[in-house]
Amino acid sequence: xxxxxxxxxxxxxxxxxxxxxxxxxxxxxxxxxxxxxxxxxxxxxxxxxxxxxxxxxxxxxxxxxxxxxxxxxxxxxxxxxxxxxxxxxxxxxxxxxxxxxxxxxxxxxxxxxxxxxxxxxxxxxxxxxxxxxxxxxxxxxxxxxxxxxxxxxxxxxxxxxxxxxxxxxxxxxxxxxxxxxxxxxxxxxxxxxxxxxxxxxxxxxxxxxxxxxxxxxxxxxxxxxxxxxxxxxxxxxxxxxxxxxxxxxxxxxxxx
Amino acid sequence: xxxxxxxxxxxxxxxxxxxxxxxxxxxxxxxxxxxxxxxxxxxxxxxxxxxxxxxxxxxxxxxxxxxxxxxxxxxxxxxxxxxxxxxxxxxxxxxxxxxxxxxxxxxxxxxxxxxxxxxxxxxxxxxxxxxxxxxxxxxxxxxxxxxxxxxxxxxxxxxxxxxxxxxxxxxxxxxxxxxxxxxxxxxxxxxxxxxxxxxxxxxxxxxxxxxxxxxxxxxxxxxxxxxxxxxxxxxxxxxxxxxxxxxxxxxxxxxxxxxxxxxxxxxxxxxxxxxxxxxxxxxxxxxxxxxxxxxxxxxxxxxxxxxxxxxxxxxxxx
Amino acid sequence: xxxxxxxxxxxxxxxxxxxxxxxxxxxxxxxxxxxxxxxxxxxxxxxxxxxxxxxxxxxxxxxxxxxxxxxxxxxxxxxxxxxxxxxxxxxxxxxxxxxxxxxxxxxxxxxxxxxxxxxxxxxxxxxxxxxxxxxxxxxxxxxxxxxxxxxxxxxxxxxxxxxxxxxxxxxxxxxxxxxxxxxxxxxxxxxxxxxxxxxxxxxxxxxxxxxxxxxxxxxxxxxxxxxxxxxxxxxxxxxxxxxxxxxxxxxxxxxxxxxxxxxxxxxxxxxx
Numbered sequence: 141x142x143x144x145x146x147x148x149x150x151x152x153x154x155x156x157x158x159x160x161x162x163x164x165x166x167x168x169x170x171x172x173x174x175x176x177x178x179x180x181x182x183x184x185x186x187x188x189x190x191x192x193x194x195x196x197x198x199x200x201x202x203x204x205x206x207x208x209x210x211x212x213x214x215x216x217x218x219x220x221x222x223x224x225x226x227x228x229x230x231x232x233x234x235x236x237x238x239x240x241x242x243x244x245x246x247x248x249x250x251x252x253x254x255x256x257x258x259x260x261x262x263x264x265x266x267x268x269x270x271x272x273x274x275x276x277x278x279x280x281x282x283x284x285x286x287x288x289x290x291x292x293x294x295x296x297x298x299x300x301x302x303x304x305x306x307x308x309x310x311x312x313x314x315x316x317x318x319x320x321x322x323x324x325x326x327x328x329x330x331x332x333x334x335x336x337x338x339x340x341x342x343x344x345x346x347x348x349x350x351x352x353x354x355x356x357x358x359x360x361x362x363x364x365x366x367x368x369x370x371x372x373x374x375x376x377x378x379x380x381x382x383x384x385x386x387x388x389x390x391x392x393x394x395x396x
Numbered sequence: 397x398x399x400x401x402x403x404x405x406x407x408x409x410x411x412x413x414x415x416x417x418x419x420x421x422x423x424x425x426x427x428x429x430x431x432x433x434x435x436x437x438x439x440x441x442x443x444x445x446x447x448x449x450x451x452x453x454x455x456x457x458x459x460x461x462x463x464x465x466x467x468x469x470x471x472x473x474x475x476x477x478x479x480x481x482x483x484x485x486x487x488x489x490x491x492x493x494x495x496x497x498x499x500x501x502x503x504x505x506x507x508x509x510x511x512x513x514x515x516x517x518x519x520x521x522x523x524x525x526x527x528x529x530x531x532x533x534x535x536x537x538x539x540x541x542x543x544x545x546x547x548x549x550x551x552x553x554x555x556x557x558x559x560x561x562x563x564x565x566x567x568x569x570x571x572x573x574x575x576x577x578x579x580x581x582x583x584x585x586x587x588x589x590x591x592x593x594x595x596x597x598x599x600x601x602x603x604x605x606x607x608x609x610x611x612x613x614x615x616x617x618x619x620x621x622x623x624x625x626x627x628x629x630x631x632x633x634x635x636x637x638x639x640x641x642x643x644x645x646x647x648x649x650x651x652x653x654x655x656x657x658x659x660x661x662x663x664x665x666x667x668x669x670x671x672x673x674x675x676x677x678x679x680x681x682x683x684x685x686x687x688x689x690x691x692x693x694x695x696x697x698x699x700x701x702x703x704x705x706x707x708x709x710x711x712x713x714x
Numbered sequence: 715x716x717x718x719x720x721x722x723x724x725x726x727x728x729x730x731x732x733x734x735x736x737x738x739x740x741x742x743x744x745x746x747x748x749x750x751x752x753x754x755x756x757x758x759x760x761x762x763x764x765x766x767x768x769x770x771x772x773x774x775x776x777x778x779x780x781x782x783x784x785x786x787x788x789x790x791x792x793x794x795x796x797x798x799x800x801x802x803x804x805x806x807x808x809x810x811x812x813x814x815x816x817x818x819x820x821x822x823x824x825x826x827x828x829x830x831x832x833x834x835x836x837x838x839x840x841x842x843x844x845x846x847x848x849x850x851x852x853x854x855x856x857x858x859x860x861x862x863x864x865x866x867x868x869x870x871x872x873x874x875x876x877x878x879x880x881x882x883x884x885x886x887x888x889x890x891x892x893x894x895x896x897x898x899x900x901x902x903x904x905x906x907x908x909x910x911x912x913x914x915x916x917x918x919x920x921x922x923x924x925x926x927x928x929x930x931x932x933x934x935x936x937x938x939x940x941x942x943x944x945x946x947x948x949x950x951x952x953x954x955x956x957x958x959x960x961x962x963x964x965x966x967x968x969x970x971x972x973x974x975x976x977x978x979x980x981x982x983x984x985x986x
Contacts, residue, residue, distance in 0.1 A: 359487055
């Protein structure tokens with residue numbers, strides 16, 4: 141991670157390559173080397189973006205997507221951690237749930253979108269469920285591995301001191317396996333974003349994925365690229381937020 | 397850099413699949429994007445009866461469910477010809493894309509063969525556009541031909557389309573959505589409009605195409621202006637072959653041979669297809685009808701103003 | 715630190731003589747649970763508790779799945795999807811490993827390329843498909859590109875982070891012995907980074923499959939993703955569910971295969 145911050149420290153140099161790419165793109169467009177209808181110039185896209193932000197049109201779909209994602213991701217994280225801990229600490233629950241998890245986990249979740257329409261109809265419930273299904277398994281697996289990988293002495297000690305089961309989980313197991321849980325949540329973050337955009341494209345009423353496909357069908361390419369820029373900002377923002385939270389919760393991570 | 401990297405990847409991908417593309421035939425190959433529905437039956441008739449082969453063409457059809465990838469794929473160079481709807485063509489042209497109509501596809505020519513109704517729950521009491529105000533109607537895609545005529549019908553029957561919520565629901569999910577009350581009305585195409593009424597509970601209250609504009613040209617075969625000027629003879633042959641297919645289709649409606657063929661490319665059960673009345677297919681694009689559609693688009697703010705249709709519809713289609 | 719591992723792998727139960735019974739014992743309930751869910755499905759469809767054209771009985775789905783074994787559309791579609799997924803995966807992985815190592819070792823490249831990669835990284839792949847269709851069409855080029863893109867990032871990120879943790883003394887030692895730059899890379903850096911690369915590769919396998927299906931759904935004309943949509947439009951839900959079943963089996967098999975290969979090829983994996 142230190143190498144990454146090294147690039148950001150020399151932030152002027154870091155801006156150099158994106159600047160070069162943008163100016164090549166811009167001048168290629170201005171010189172007519174690329175079809176301006178299919179690939180608008182960055183300045184035109186930024187102008188569309190400014191219009192989107194200025195008249196506030198950017199906010200409802202953006203908030204819609206964020207809301208869907210956050211709700212789905214939160215449910216997936218809580219479920220994943222809870223089931224992961226349960227399966228790792230109870231042999232009975234492990235036996236009960238392991239076959240089901242092993243059957244559901246390998247299904248590419250995108251294939252479940254049409255199936256979920258049938259159950260839940262078109263709408264928010266379906267989209268949130270898709271996000272949950274995509275994000276829950278990485279969290280579950282890494283939580284499970286994290287808890288199973290804990291030092292047995294730690295748990296023995298807790299038992300010796302007759303710490304209650306709930307307290308053992310909340311005060312010992314969860315903090316100790318936090319790095320692994322967060323590693324799973326990081327994978328889940330990316331997967332959840334992929335699926336929320338896909339769900340909006342296939343079953344959307346609103347949201348960024350819906351806008352992008354809608355604009356492509358109306359052949360409004362410039363506006364479509366503006367929305368992709370919005371999505372880049374959203375994805376980047378969420379990842380930075382995640383880094384920040386991880387660094388706060390697990391300050392020792394990455395220093396080994 | 398990123399772009400170079402993208403192009404590099406694309407090139408790599410291209411090489412991986414290129415052996416598949418090689419064809420040794422001396423026939424000229426045309427790639428056509430279709431929607432697997434009844435409307436493209438004449439094209440398949442022409443393929444199966446060898447009309448294209450006789451003209452030196454080999455037609456390679458690629459299905460696109462719902463047709464969403466058609467025109468973008470044409471622009472992206474995957475197809476030479478695309479079956480698409482009239483609204484998409486006009487939208488694409490208005491945005492500056494180089495699209496040309498070369499042949500008609502489907503026409504709602506008679507009320508008794510119009511299989512595209514608006515359905516409601518029988519006990520809903522909804523009868524017209526006025527009743528729909530404050531309620532919801534489903535279309536497969538917003539801002540397309542279905543959406544446009546649903547709006548026009550609501551307006552024509554006393555309602556304000558802006559007071560009706562339009563929901564996007566893919567055709568296969570419509571019946572469940574209607575029965576479960578997730579939507580109040582749906583504009584639906586065959587075979588879904590037929591199948592969903594086989595069980596009681598749903599009623600058709602209108603046929604917007606017939607009600608608003610009997611004779612509307614719904615579907616068209618489209619190519620790019622570039623291809624049209626580069627290979628006018630090839631396109632001419634395609635249109636000629638297709639017209640022979642239309643003639644055979646119109647002479648043999650609801651024959652078993654036709655139903656088996658449609659079942660083959662739609663993958664729909666032949667018994668379902670039997671209950672669908674097939675409309676006569678058009679030989680020529682009807683310019684005044686396209687103009688009417690364009691005016692509806694302007695009225696519903698899909699287009700800012702009139703387009704020069706003579707530049708979009710090539711004389712070969714007329 | 716593999717995040718997409720197995721549940722079994724981490725099980726640290728001692729394997730005594732009665733271990734088979736002990737391991738199947740609790741799992742018996744799990745198998746029974748699945749049987750109960752399937753039975754409920756079957757009954758709810760047969761008795762009409764859930765009325766929908768898209769809710770066929772399980773037995774009908776199984777029958778459809780079995781009848782496909784004789785060379786049906788599902789297997790053909792699945793093969794097309796796998797071919798695309800594999801090609802895209804190979805391209806994305808090679809680029810990810812190469813760039814990960816190069817950027818990890820070269821400061822100039824890092825400064826030149828890392829910001830660009832970081833900008834593109836958070837874009838969810840489905841979002842780039844609509845604009846890409848306009849350039850690459852809807853054929854394999856588009857799908858393979860999308861799959862490569864999705865594969866590239868986890869592989870790159872893991873490789874890059876892995877290179878950063880390679881013990882500097884190792885490299886110093888290699889330098890002392892005047893080992894060539896390329897040889898150091900191949901003999902020292904690569905083996906030490908392999909566990910991290912493998913973790914990235916494994917995350918990427920499931921992503922490659924997901925994106926292959928996604929791209930076929932959005933811009934498809936063949937492959938299992940398109941097949942799913944096509945069967946929906948053709949009013950054949952039994953075949954649609956059967957296709958999902960085959961996909962699940964494929965996903966499971968790919969994950970298993972990966973674990974076996976990993977254990978064979980990188981025996982030092984997870985021993986750090």
